[in-house]
Amino acid sequence: MTKYNTLLYYCYSAIEDAEQYAADHLKFCKSLGLFGRIIVADEGLNGTISGTADACKTYMDAVHSDARFATTEFKIDEVDEPSFVKMHVRYKSEIVHSGLRDPKIINPMEKTGKHLEPKDFLAMKDRDDVVVLDVRSNYEHSLGKFKNAITLDIENFRDFPAKINELAQFKDKKILTYCTGGIKCEKASALLLHEGFTDVYQLHGGIIKYGKEAGGEDFEGKCYVFDNRLAVDVNSVNPVVISTCFNCGKQTDKMINCANPECNEHFTQCDECGTALDGCCSNDCKSHPRKREYDGTGYYVKIPQPVNEKKGAKV
Structure with missing residues (x-):
């Protein structure tokens, strides 16, 4: 049986012509059969990707072979199936959006905790x-x-x-x-x-x-987590559940997105309310004409946009 991995990583390192790098990186990821979401900015990389163990190893080796990203640390999870269904590589102004781009205030390459x-x-x-x-x-x-x-x-x-x-x-x-x-x-x-x-x-x-x-x-x-698993276990020592159903208040740790795409709220919902509301946060969303089909997971793939590989756009 094929084993899959999901990789979570980031690296703050200056990238010259980052927009072109994003386009090239998209082609490379597709050539390996990977799925996921990567943000490329002038300040570095931020990604979560998924694929076969062999493909993920090839990807990690390639990233590490680039001197700019040689110290990148990958968090690796073994999964039963890929955690995404598409491959996205996007060029953005920051790899995590803070709204503060003045290097005199924030520059993780020079000073952090x-x-x-x-x-x-x-x-x-x-x-x-x-x-x-x-x-x-x-x-x-x-x-x-x-x-x-x-x-x-x-x-x-x-x-x-x-x-x-x-x-x-x-x-x-x-x-x-x-x-x-x-x-x-x-x-x-x-x-x-x-x-x-x-x-x-x-x-x-x-x-x-x-x-x-x-x-x-x-x-x-x-x-x-920011993939189709939505939530993962962390605590194997003294685990507890602290979240409650958005609708009825019952204790639950199931996180979903509202089935109404114009809402798409992230919230916790028990299975009973999920069935009753068909994966929506409210009756208003349940009756929305664009409501997506609820399959019990509460994860939805975004509607594809026109392809522009030169911009590193999604495919």
Whole structure:
């Protein structure tokens, strides 16, 4: 039986003519039979891809052979089937959108928080002089987060800078930031340092690596991921479910997207409400004329747009 892998990775490294690189990279990924989503920017790469174990190894070897990306760390999951159905490579202004592109404020290639390996994060996180900070969006931390972590009311990471003032009360503490794979923490920790926080750390490899190397201890709930799995288990030490059904309040850790494409809300929903509402967040969405067919997963492939390989567009 064919074994598949899903790779999560990022690398901050300057790319000259990144738009052309994106177009070439798309062709390379397609030649390997890979599926996934990669963002290319002048500042680096950010990707989640999936394919056979052999294809994924060939891809990792190719990335590592490029001196710009030689230190890229891949988080590898074994999966029963590819975690995507299409291959996208897009050129964008940032590999994670912060809205702050002034290198004098944020430049992860020059200055970020101190990287903590999972075992060190585990050892530090419960100290009295420490604050654990989740820098992810609402729908992510509502599904799962570290016990006692500070969470922020943000819809997207670009909302993070506006929340810095809310964290001023913790300036005398050690700030331990975390996110899914580490990429958001590179910019979040850099911004905190710029704003006068003096003792800032980040969980190296994020929640995913922490689950693999520290058993996910004290991570409550599941981790949201940006592929058709939607959520993955992290904690094999003391797991609990913290999320509840958006509709009835029953405890559930099933994350879906609303079947109404004009809503497409990320939310948790139990199977009973999923059946009753046909994968929608409300009766209004259930009756929407463009409602997609609900297959029980709550994951939907985006409608294809015209192809423009010169721009690294999706195929």
